[in-house]
Amino acid sequence: MTELTATELQTLTDRLTRRRQDLLAMIQAGASDAGHDNLRHIAGEVADSGDESTALQQTDLNLAEMENEVRELRAIDRALERVKDGTYGSCIECGCHIPYARLEAYPAAERCTDCQTRYERQYGGRDVTPSL
Numbered sequence: 738m739t740e741l742t743a744t745e746l747q748t749l750t751d752r753l754t755r756r757r758q759d760l761l762a763m764i765q766a767g768a769s770d771a772g773h774d775n776l777r778h779i780a781g782e783v784a785d786s787g788d789e790s791t792a793l794q795q796t797d798l799n800l801a802e803m804e805n806e807v808r809e810l811r812a813i814d815r816a817l818e819r820v821k822d823g824t825y826g827s828c829i830e831c832g833c834h835i836p837y838a839r840l841e842a843y844p845a846a847e848r849c850t851d852c853q854t855r856y857e858r859q860y861g862g863r864d865v866t867p868s869l
């Protein structure tokens with residue numbers, strides 16, 4: 738396992754920064770959608786209960802999506818913090834160097850594949866940086 742080269746680090750940092758901007762735009766768009774739905778609801782434009790439950794389901798879906806986006810955004814922020822600290826690319830559990838191929842697939846990866854697998858087994862489910 739080798740450390741990241743300056744070029745690799747730059748490539749990954751650029752991708753993290755771009756992804757962060759995309760996510761922010763999506764979250765902002767999602768937030769204004771949700772606001773719009775609520776306004777419609779308050780204005781009583783939803784005529785019958787059938788439409789209302791569809792509208793509510795839609796809002797739930799948007800919220801779930803937004804939650805994922807916010808979680809990914811936080812992971813990216815943490816990754817960018819680690820770039821600043823100079824600890825980016827090291828596994829937060831065992832401290833080994835995370836292989837570039839893994840970081841290329843998931844630039845916000847915090848753990849090496851072994852630690853990620855163990856983490857997922859321990860806590861169940863997957864987070865935003867699944868093991869390869």
Ligand SMILES: [Zn+2]
Pocket residue numbers: 828829830831832833848849850851852853
């Ligand atoms: Zn590890």
